[in-house]
Amino acid sequence: MGESTSSHEARARGPRLIALAGPFQCGKTTLLEAIVAHAGAIPRQGAVGDGSSVGDASAEARAHKMSVEANVASVDFMGDRYTFVDLPGSVEFSHEARNVLPAVDAAVVVCEVDERKVPALQLTLRQLEELGVPHFLFLNKIDATTIDVRHALTVLQPASRTPLLLRQIPIWNNGVAVGFIDLALERAYVYREHAPSEVVEIPKGEAATEREARYSMLERLADYDDALMEELISDIEPPRDQVFDDLTKELRAGLVAPLFIGSAERGAGVTRLLKALRHEAPGVADTRARLALKEGGPPLARVLRTVHTPHGGKLSIARVLRGALADGQTVVSTHGEDRISGLSRLLGPNLTKVSEAKEGDVVALGRLEHVQTGDTVVADGRADGAALETRAPVPDPVxxxxxxxxxxxxxxxxxxxxxxxxxxxxxxxxxxxxxxxxxxxxxxxxxxxxxxxxxxxxxxxxxxxxxKPSVAYRETIRHKVTVRGRHKKQSGGHGQFGDVVLEVAPRGRGEGFAFSERVHGGAVPKQYFSSVEAGCQDAMTHGPLGFPVVDVEAVLTDGSYHTVDSSDMAFRTAARIGMSEALGKAEPILLEPVLAVNIFVPSDAMSRATGLVSGRRGQIMGFGPREGWEGWDRLEALIPEAEMDNLIVELRSATAGSGFFQARFDHLAEVVGKQARDIVAAHAGHPARAAVG
The missing domain is CATH 3.30.70.870 (Elongation Factor G (Translational Gtpase), domain 3)
Known part of the structure; x- marks a missing residue:
């Protein structure tokens, strides 16, 4: 891997942005609270449950006791500045991460040993892997589990395409984790409640376990370092600096994901995690390289969130990726030009005014009216068009x-x-x-x-x-009919006269409306053909069942006119009258929209997913493994739109919150029998019409 550089020299410089991500209720907000307290930004660690935490400070988050938006907190630790952004774990709010994660330097994925949460963990890890974001795992609630941490790797590894690297093992006392051994430092620590852990001698009973776990860690590192592999084969103990250099390089290259352990609620293991971030996490220069941003050029920042405050107006929370921004500076985005009106550093809901944001900082920029979430803003009016197009795609609604x-x-x-x-x-x-x-x-x-x-x-x-949203039902006809539409009115002066014979027939599903004429001998002058077509379309806006009519054709075959009283309006009215009569005679039928739905679920939930489809008048079209996703399946189905209500609620209930679907309109299908009569009756507000079904 080339010449070794000491871990201190390899340490990234400047403010860093770290995401806290992971499944719902794994303790991300509690970890944020512990970090803020350990850094000395608050006098003591609060709790999510009693509403005293820095994160989840919004009324909605506290009412539901869950993160419903990204929470940002900037702190100083050992002379370095860090901004932590706590991302919601619920899949319903996972979109919050889409514009945040590309701009972070690294992520800490908070997890626990719960097989039900592995699919949700996989969703988080896959997003980080695809973005190329280096990430650590923090195995939380270690004080509340008796599972061997090496066994935890076998539970968690299927969620990660990146090899998980065990960095710490717990010290057990009467079945309770009272501390840990750091495999890189070869030191033992005993937890202290809401305080840094205390260094102790490695317990004799843990020495053999520590040697075995450390050797496994070094073997994994040696997969990417030939020199380390030769040392291991020769039973040579590698220098500690070399080990840390490998840990740093392989983390930043996305070759490994180190696993730390601790208890966020007790503040246990937090100091070691912060020190690992300090020495091993990359900085803003690496993030610029990952985003393919030029090193030189005007100051540039990416907007992570937008917030409208009652008194401060619109705030754009942004990460400065290049240069520095100052209050009053002009910035441009794809939506226009704005002047920064106030800069603030964030600690949850609390803002502290600053005059300048340095490279790497995360700040709230005041009153950028043209700027939207995900935009990149550039100072000095020199916008790089390629750099500005960075907004993440918005997920389809469900x-x-x-x-x-x-x-x-x-x-x-x-x-x-x-x-x-x-x-x-x-x-x-x-x-x-x-x-x-x-x-x-x-x-x-x-x-x-x-x-x-x-x-x-x-x-x-x-x-x-x-x-409940209404469904856009349609109707069409089953048979071909011929009708005469006649409009005659005399009220002094010029009257109104239009007379048409229409042949109306059904068309194939999805073929729409067609109009043509087969008039001979000038029975209807050519100048009125377009008016006849318009009249037919007028009648189709509200068919005999009460819904728009589709997939019919109308042919003008005959009629008559008056040299004085005929007009465009008269023929349009006559055509509407005739078309309305034809639609009623041609056995109208009700059509409903049917959606093509792709459902993605963990494999063990496939039977529950098929049951949901069958219970919604759905038709299963195919199923199989989800390509590139170990342990996931895909189910293809056709489901009436009327049956889609609450599908996502039931699907997530059946999959511990991880299942989802994509849907698009596919076709219109006939509704028959009592169901059709009930729909027509509900729409009309009177008893069902016997003509349907």
């Missing part, structure tokens, strides 16, 4: 609700408030569905949308009622 304001005077306020919420959280989709006469909100799950509505009321004072 859950929807319909909204109606409780007070009509709030209708305008609703649109303005939702615009701000969508700016903060681009994974929300807010639309006015004109056809259904509904306002719809789409998102990543039931809790995701619930939190959005809570913010809507608490921050903007807009209360709404929630209903």
């Amino acid at each position: 859950h929807a609700i319909a909204l109606a304001v409780k007070d009509r005077k709030d209708e305008m306020r609703l649109a303005a408030a939702m615009a701000k919420l969508v700016e903060e959280d681009p994974s929300l989709v807010f639309v006015h569905d004109q056809e259904m006469s509904q306002i719809k909100l789409y998102g990543q799950g039931e809790m995701h949308l619930r939190v959005a509505l809570e913010r809507l009321q608490s921050r903007f004072g807009v209360a709404v009622e929630v209903t």
Whole structure:
């Protein structure tokens, strides 16, 4: 691996950004609290449960006792500045990580030995692996488990394509982990409640275990270092600096993911984790290289989050990736030019004003009205177009609700408030569905949308009622009919006269509407053909069952006209009358949208997933292993849109929160029998029409 450099010299310089990621309820926010306390930024460690933590400070997070947004805290440790960003573990809020992770220097993945959470851990690790972000694992709650930590590797390794590297082993006393042995330092530590661990002699009973675990660690490192391999074969003890150099290089190259142990709630193992970050985690220069950003050039920052505050206005939380930014400086993005109005460092919800943000810092930039989450901003008005195009793709929505304001005077306020919420959280989709006469909100799950509505009321004072979104049903006809449409009206002066004979027939599914004419002898003048077509389309906007009509053709075959009273409007009206009559006579049938759905679940949940599809009138089209994902399967199905409500809720319930799906419109299918009659009756507001089904 080339010449060795001491770990101290290899240590990255400047402020660093570290993500805390991992499955739901593994203790990320508690670890953030322990880190902030160990760094001396707060007098004592608070607790998530009693609402005293730096993270999860929003009313929604505390009400639900879970992270619902990314929390940022900057601290100083041993003379270096670190910003930690605590990312939500729930898959419903995992989109928060999409614009954060590309800009971090490294991640600490908080996990526990729970096989039910391995698929969710795999989702986190896969995202880091694909982005090339170096990452450590922190095996939390070590004081509450009796599982051998080496066995834990066999449980966790299937979630990671990167080899996991055991860095510490616990010291047991009466079945309780009271400390740990650091395999790189070859030192033993005893935990102290909310204080740095105490160095002790390696217990005699643990010496053999330590030697075996250390040798396994060195063997893994030697896979990428021929010199170390030769030393091991020759029974030569490698120098400690060489070991740390290998640990640092292989972490930064993404060849290994070191595993540390501890208890965030007790503050145990946190100091050693911080020291590992200090010496081994890469810095902003490495992150620039990973993002293919030029070393020279104007100051540049990436926006990680957007927050609208009651008094401070819009804040863009950004990481400075190159150069330095100052208050009052002008920056440009793909959306325009802005002037920074205030710079602040963050410690959870608390802001501290600063005059400048140095390279590597994470700060809140005030009042950048044109800037959106995921944007890159460049100072001095010299934008590198390639560098600006960095925003992460927004995940497709999987859950929807319909909204109606409780007070009509709030209708305008609703649109303005939702615009701000969508700016903060681009994974929300807010639309006015004109056809259904509904306002719809789409998102990543039931809790995701619930939190959005809570913010809507608490921050903007807009209360709404929630209903189920309407389905865009359609109708068509089963048979071919011929009808005459006649419009004649005399009311003094010129009258109105239009007369058409229409041949109306069904078309193939998805072929849409077609119009043609076979008029002979000038029975209907050519100038009125387009009006006849428009009249036919008028009738199709609201068919006999009450829904828009699709997939029919109308042929104008005959008719008559009056040289004085005929007009475009008269023929349009006559065609609408005739078309309406034809649609009623041609045995109308109801159509519903059917979606093509790809469902992704851990393999052991496949039977539950197929049951969900079958219980929703779904048709299974195929299934098999999910390509490139060990332990996952993919299920392809066709499911009526009307049956999609709460599918994501049940799917996640069946998969410990890890299952998800992708859906797109596939085709329209006939609805028959009682179900069709019930749909028509509900739409019309009166008893079902016997003509359906």
